[in-house]
Amino acid sequence: MWKRKDLLGLKELSIDEINMILDTAVPMKDIIKRTIKKVPTLRGRSMVTLFYEPSTRTRTSFEMAAKYLSADTSSLTVATSSVAKGETLIDTGRTIEVMGADVIVIRHESAGAPHLLAQSVVARVINAGDGMHEHPTQGLLDLFTMREKKGDLSNLKVAILGDILHSRVARSNIWGLTKFGAEVRVVGPSTLLPGEFKKMGVQVFHNVEEALRGVDVVNVLRLQKERQKKGLLPSLREYAKIFGLDQKRLSLAKPDALVMHPGPMNRGVEIMPDVYDSTQSVVDEQVTNGVAVRMAILYLLMGGGTGNEIIN
Amino acid sequence: MRLLIKGGRIIDPANNLDSIGDVLIVDGKIAEISENIEVQVNKTVDAEGMIVTPGLIDMHVHFREPGYEHKETIATGTRAAAAGGFTSVACMPNTNPINDNQAVCSLIKQKAKEEGVVKVFPIGAVTKGSQGEELAEIGELKEAGVVALSDDGKPISNGEIMRRALEYAQMFNLTIISHAEDLNLAVGGFMHEGYVSTVLGLRGIPSAAEETMVARDIILAELTGSPLHIAHLSTAGSVRMARDAKARGLMVTAEATPHHFTLTDEAVVGYHTATKVNPPLRSSSDRDAILAGLKDGTIDVIATDHAPHAREEKEVEYAYAPNGMVGLETAVPLVVSQLINQGILTWSEAIAKLTVNPARILGLPLGTLSIGSTADVTIIDPQQEAVVDTAKFQSMGKNSAFSGWKLQGWPICTIVDGQIVMQSGKILA
Ligand SMILES: [Zn+2]
Numbered sequence: 001m002w003k004r005k006d007l008l009g010l011k012e013l014s015i016d017e018i019n020m021i022l023d024t025a026v027p028m029k030d031i032i033k034r035t036i037k038k039v040p041t042l043r044g045r046s047m048v049t050l051f052y053e054p055s056t057r058t059r060t061s062f063e064m065a066a067k068y069l070s071a072d073t074s075s076l077t078v079a080t081s082s083v084a085k086g087e088t089l090i091d092t093g094r095t096i097e098v099m100g101a102d103v104i105v106i107r108h109e110s111a112g113a114p115h116l117l118a119q120s121v122v123a124r125v126i127n128a129g130d131g132m133h134e135h136p137t138q139g140l141l142d143l144f145t146m147r148e149k150k151g152d153l154s155n156l157k158v159a160i161l162g163d164i165l166h167s168r169v170a171r172s173n174i175w176g177l178t179k180f181g182a183e184v185r186v187v188g189p190s191t192l193l194p195g196e197f198k199k200m201g202v203q204v205f206h207n208v209e210e211a212l213r214g215v216d217v218v219n220v221l222r223l224q225k226e227r228q229k230k231g232l233l234p235s236l237r238e239y240a241k242i243f244g245l246d247q248k249r250l251s252l253a254k255p256d257a258l259v260m261h262p263g264p265m266n267r268g269v270e271i272m273p274d275v276y277d278s279t280q281s282v283v284d285e286q287v288t289n290g291v292a293v294r295m296a297i298l299y300l301l302m303g304g305g306t307g308n309e310i311i312n
Numbered sequence: 313m314r315l316l317i318k319g320g321r322i323i324d325p326a327n328n329l330d331s332i333g334d335v336l337i338v339d340g341k342i343a344e345i346s347e348n349i350e351v352q353v354n355k356t357v358d359a360e361g362m363i364v365t366p367g368l369i370d371m372h373v374h375f376r377e378p379g380y381e382h383k384e385t386i387a388t389g390t391r392a393a394a395a396g397g398f399t400s401v402a403c404m405p406n407t408n409p410i411n412d413n414q415a416v417c418s419l420i421k422q423k424a425k426e427e428g429v430v431k432v433f434p435i436g437a438v439t440k441g442s443q444g445e446e447l448a449e450i451g452e453l454k455e456a457g458v459v460a461l462s463d464d465g466k467p468i469s470n471g472e473i474m475r476r477a478l479e480y481a482q483m484f485n486l487t488i489i490s491h492a493e494d495l496n497l498a499v500g501g502f503m504h505e506g507y508v509s510t511v512l513g514l515r516g517i518p519s520a521a522e523e524t525m526v527a528r529d530i531i532l533a534e535l536t537g538s539p540l541h542i543a544h545l546s547t548a549g550s551v552r553m554a555r556d557a558k559a560r561g562l563m564v565t566a567e568a569t570p571h572h573f574t575l576t577d578e579a580v581v582g583y584h585t586a587t588k589v590n591p592p593l594r595s596s597s598d599r600d601a602i603l604a605g606l607k608d609g610t611i612d613v614i615a616t617d618h619a620p621h622a623r624e625e626k627e628v629e630y631a632y633a634p635n636g637m638v639g640l641e642t643a644v645p646l647v648v649s650q651l652i653n654q655g656i657l658t659w660s661e662a663i664a665k666l667t668v669n670p671a672r673i674l675g676l677p678l679g680t681l682s683i684g685s686t687a688d689v690t691i692i693d694p695q696q697e698a699v700v701d702t703a704k705f706q707s708m709g710k711n712s713a714f715s716g717w718k719l720q721g722w723p724i725c726t727i728v729d730g731q732i733v734m735q736s737g738k739i740l741a
Contacts, residue, residue: 011511088628110629111513112583131631133513168513196510 002300006118006125009134010175018176022144024296025289031068032291042071045302048101049075049128050092050117052108057263058128058137061287062105065294071102071302089113090120097121103301106130124301132166137297138262139172141290143180145282146217148289149258153180159211159253160184161245162221162270163192169221169262174200187211188221188243191232208243212252219260220245223270236269246272250280258282313354314338315730320359320691324366325664326680335364337687340730345681357725357732359691365663366679367399367688367728370640371670372464372489372543372567372615375401375432378419379408384620384708386420387427389640392618392707394734394741396640397723399688400431400678401618402670405442406465412437412448417456429733429741430726431688433459433674438477438488444468447477454484459674462489464543465590467525469495474529478538487539487565487673492525492550493591502631504577504592512580514630517592523549530557530564539563541673544617546572546591548601555610565673566605567613570646571637571713573602579713585626585633586713589619603656612669614662616643620709638709642700644692646714648721652694691725698722706739 002020010018031039047066049059059075066073078092089108096104103124106114111131118125129135147153158177164170164186177184178201186197187205198204205211212218227233250259259271259281267273275281317335322345324330334349335342375389384392386403393401403420405411411420417434424432436458437448444463453461461481467490468474474488481488498521503509505516526542530553533540545551545566557564571589576596579587587593605611619636626633647666651657657665671679678688700717702710726734733741 088624090627108629110631112630115583116627116629131513132515165510171511171513194510196507199507200511 006114007136007297007301008114008118008125008127010136010139010172011134015179018140018143018179021140021293021296021300022147024300025144025292028295028299029289029292031295032288037068038070039068040070041299042066042069042302045102046072046074046100047103047105047298048096049073049105050078050096050107051075051128052078052113053129055107055129058107061290062128062294065291065298068291069295069298071298089117093117093121097123103298126297126301129168131168133168134172135168136172137290137294138169139176140297141286141293142173142219142260143176144289144293145260145286146258149282150216153177153182156182156217157215158182158184158217158219159215160186160219160221161208161211161243162188163223163227164188164197164221165192165194166224167221173219174202178202185211185215189233189239192227208249209252212249215253215257217258217260218245218250218253220271222262222264223266225266240269244270244272245275247274247278250275256280260286263287313340313730314351315727316349316351316353316356317359317364317689317691318356320362320364322364322681323659323663324681325660326366326668327682329681330660335681335689337689337727337730340687342681342683342685342687344683357691361693361695362724363659363692363694365690365692366667366681367726368397368644368666368690369400369670369676369679370398370616370618370643371402371613371674373401373403373618373640374406374620374636375403376620377407377423378416382622386423386432388706388708389618389620390424390428390430390432391739392638392640392705394429394726394739395706395737396642397644397690397692397726398430398640399690399726399728400433400676402433402435402459402674404435404462404464405437410437410442411435412440412442412453414452414456417453417458421457429739430728433676435460435462435489437461438463438468439473442466444470444473447473447480450481450484450486454486458486459676460487460489460541462491462543464489464491467491467493467495471528471532475532475536478532478536478540482536482538485675487541489541489543490525490529491543492522492529494521494524497521497524501592502588503580504594506577506595508577508580512583514580519547519549519594519598522547522591523553526550526553530554530562533557533562533564539565542566544569544572544591544615545602545605545611546594547598551601551605551610555605555608558610565612566610567615568602568606568611569615569617570639570643570650573599573606574646574650575713583630584713585628585630586637586711586715588630588633588635589637590635606651606665607656612665613673614643614647614665615670616640618707620707621711622708623710626711636711638705638707638712641705641707642712642714642719644723645719645721648692648694649719653720687727687730689727690723692721693724694721696720696722696724
């Protein structure tokens with residue numbers, strides 16, 4: 001049985017809890033593959049997405065997950081104007097709650113915003129990305145994809161490549177993978193990858209070739225173009241040249257290594273088109289798995305069992 | 313009017329006094345201190361088992377009036393001070409308008425006289441509007457009664473302005489209190505830069521943001537030969553540089569806050585906005601360095617940087633919360649629990665940092681129990697244990713990271729000019 005009220009990050013989840021989500025996502029994925037993609041499991045329940053940062057992808061993924069389980073959904077995109085008007089996150093959360101939301105999915109530019117919301121409402125809160133902190137559903141879908149393709153997570157060597165410092169995806173991946181005992185290597189320019197990451201149980205590299213040697217998975221992160229203006233990078237051109245994932249660099253990884261990316265991609269910057277189009281890329285699969293994992297989370301948070309009973 | 317404090321342990325670092333005895337106050341002045349005083353008095357305070365000290369002085373508070381009375385007023389701020397055992401406070405000029413002129417200074421003094429429970433000494437701005445561009449009318453501010461100068465809340469980024477401020481303020485015997493922060497290095501940061509900020513995903517403020525400015529200000533203090541007081545030291549490097557400056561004979565003094573000597577950046581885990589302060593809570597090695605600096609005298613003063621905010625201002629996302637923590641009502645039990653009971657400081661060393669040292673830096677004839685001096689006295693019960701309950705604070709600000717902490721050693725009586733203004737937590741003025 002799932003005991004936690006909210007899903008805020010992978011750091012605090014146990015291996016058992018992560019396994020429960022991943023195991024539940026397996027039958028969920030079967031539902032997505034059916035012709036009629038709908039089960040009545042969460043009929044009468046409601047999920048509200050509360051996005052302070054635009055992300056059509058993540059929001060749509062949550063909405064489809066809820067709809068496949070017959071939950072009602074609504075979305076609230078909060079423009080900075082309403083924040084300027086003085087409505088606080090707590091006000092907004094309580095308003096949504098009294099409208100009857102069972103689950104609030106929040107995306108916010110500020111780390112810790114989901115924690116503040118979770119403390120302020122009785123409704124369940126799912127963190128859909130908070131600042132540079134965590135993106136647990138992305139982390140879980142990445143784990144699900146790796147487990148599906150490679151089996152046991154504990155033997156994997158995974159390289160995470162890019163702007164590690166600002167990446168909530170990287171942090172959620174690191175917590176999840178290290179819990180299972182996977183070897184995690186993080187690689188990126190020194191301005192985007194402080195040595196503090198070592199204390200999270202990962203190996204830190206500033207040389208892509210060294211980092212990719214012999215890995216089972218390369219998870220490429222999106223590079224925010226503003227980093228250049230903030231003095232963290234000289235140019236995108238130089239970044240692509242030194243850190244972009246091309247076929248030559250990928251060939252240093254195991255021959256069957258997976259290429260992952262949380263999307264949307266800057267083709268020609270952090271990832272070269274030939275790599276994206278190669279058979280090693282599982283980017284599309286990640287998107288599908290994202291829906292399955294989010295179905296599993298919604299199901300577990302709203303009081304579901306193991307998930308096996310709903311396929312029938 | 314005669315008040316007799318009987319049988320306490322009297323600690324007056326200014327006079328190297330630490331003995332059990334009685335203190336007699338006559339008409340607002342200290343009249344006699346001896347082992348046993350038997351005279352007719354109007355009132356007697358039984359201080360057996362208690363610590364009797366000169367009235368405590370907090371040289372760094374923010375009272376928010378004028379301009380931000382929803383956060384704190386001089387009336388509520390001085391009540392908080394009295395509750396915390398402080399008889400005098402020096403208030404920073406970052407009000408609205410800024411205390412960079414005689415009118416604001418007079419207003420603060422007037423309010424303090426009419427509504428204040430303890431003594432309030434205004435600190436003037438160094439630059440007009442604390443903008444860091446042009447010197448404020450420092451001579452006029454001195455006339456109006458400021459006891460020091462600071463643009464606290466902001467650094468004086470321009471080194472030339474800081475140099476001239478130090479030179480100019482010297483003519484008026486005013487110390488400049490430096491809020492040391494390189495804004496370029498600190499920009500966008502919400503907490504100490506380190507492992508905890510990495511895990512929490514909150515942008516960090518490196519120790520270097522403070523240390524580069526401490527270094528600059530010490531160099532300018534040397535150039536000008538002027539006194540410099542460094543506010544709220546938070547890093548090991550700052551402590552080291554202050555120690556070195558003192559060893560070289562410069563007139564450099566420094567203060568640390570109870571939250572910096574007690575907490576580390578680990579306190580930010582959970583995103584409790586009460587822990588959002590500037591400078592931020594640092595690493596445990598920084599905290600250890602502050603403890604060492606307190607012990608060896610590098611840090612002269614314990615000051616609270618009392619920074620009240622309205623509840624709704626702090627009940628927001630960590631990034632959006634204003635900096636600051638209230639401190640007046642928890643300072644004494646934190647000093648007792650964290651410094652004295654832990655063997656870091658003796659009672660006398662701790663009391664010096666709360667009395668005679670700030671008085672000297674501000675040029676005040678206070679902070680001592682010398683015969684004939686003003687009868688500002690604080691009595692502390694070193695044994696009393698209590699849980700910090702922010703709902704009971706006199707301050708309008710409830711933004712304390714110590715809420716729920718069980719602490720030992722609370723002030724039980726505050727006497728200003730021979731008048732009891734707080735007894736057993738009740739404000740009597
Ligand atoms: Zn300051």
